[in-house]
Amino acid sequence: MAHDHGGLAGHGSHAGHVHGTSDKKRVLLVACLTGGFMIAEAAGGLITGSLALVADAGHMLTDSIALWLAWYAFHLAERPATGRLTYGFGRVKTLVAYTNGITIFAIALWIVYEAARRLMSPPEVLAGPMLAVAVLGLVVNIAGFLILRGGDRGSLNMRGAVLHVLGDLLGSLAAIVASLVILATGWTPIDPILSVLVAVLILSTAWSLMRAAAHVLLEGVPPELDRDRIAGDLQRAVAGVREIHHMHVWSLDGSRNMATLHACLEDGTQADATIRAIKKELASKHGIDHATVEPEYGVCADGDHRH
Structure with a gap:
């Protein structure tokens, strides 16, 4: 079996580190x-x-906690992998994003x-x-929203942070409209109605965030990728590959895509060169920078390649 040694610290890792450091500072500022x-x-x-103000303050309390958790998730993600946590702490960001979605539902x-x-x-x-x-x-909320919007929009952790601040922004708008209506007409039910x-409005976005985070946690195929099409592309593009099977494609944290696969090779095909070609194709055409490829000749080593 051939591994992409150092894949998690290889292609795109510098850009990811730059994004992570910048996002960490943005989240810390908005949390404060x-x-x-x-x-x-x-x-x-x-x-x-005013219920609108109390509700928004309660939302902001939870948001502040959520933003501090998001900041800590970025902090943990910077730690190197260990012998027991071989992928490091990158997935903590996804766990925090999922938790943020749940808290928004509760609020x-x-x-x-x-x-x-x-x-009544x-x-x-x-x-x-x-x-x-x-x-x-x-x-305050517009300032926070603009600060976070400048971060990595592909990060589920940042999406969760932005969603919390967006909910606060909408809450402030609702409170402004409600206060103007009450000043003009004295009709106080507008306050809870707008709340x-x-x-x-924020429930649908929270559900979307939770679904995306759960998909990552369940190691589903990233939405922008098609596992079967990728397998077909490899069979056509890489010489000596007879069949690709036992292929799994997933994302570690919503941004770093990974894959494992069995490559059944034609007799006489040089395994090392073919594996390098497969990894190059995965990285350049499909954005999969970390791959584990098992070369095979003849029958699959696992005895069943219907997965």
Whole structure:
């Protein structure tokens, strides 16, 4: 069996390290912004009686924790592989992304519950102070969103962080609209109604993030790749390859793609040269930089190549 020695530290690893270092700093900065403003927004929500502000403050509390977890995931991912963790800590970022999706679901459900309770018994809302706090929150969230948007958009961990801040941004917008309506008409039910709208908007995006993270954790084929087409391409492009089977394609963390496969070679084909050609084809045409290739002649060593 031939291995792509040092594959995880090979092609694209420098670019990945640069992205990771930059993303780590971005997430840390936004975590500090979010955590700092969350305290002010919570106080404003309690003083004004606004569910929109309280809900957004609760969201920002969880977001601050999630952002710190995202930062720590980037920190762990920088650690080298060990004898027991041979792929290192890169997958921690995906675990954090999945956890972030779950927390967003929990927050959205709480907002819906609280909104229903307030619709049945609308409290008094101080719209003026509510508007001031919401506008300040919008400025903070826009700044955080722009900082994170400049990071690696292919990273599930960054997508989770961006999603949390986007939810906060929408929450601030809802609070602004609600306060303006209350100031103009005195109709307080607009506050919980808009809170529910924000919850529904972020639920679909949270579900998308969870599905993507779960797909990585289950070692599914990356969405942009087609395992059967790749196997067919290798059979056509690499001389001496009679058949490709037992092929598995997956991603370690949503960005680094990997593969293992059996290559059944024609008699007389030089194995080393063919394996190098297969790995070159995988890297250049399909973005798979880490591959393990098992050369075979005649019958498959496992006795069954229907996988």
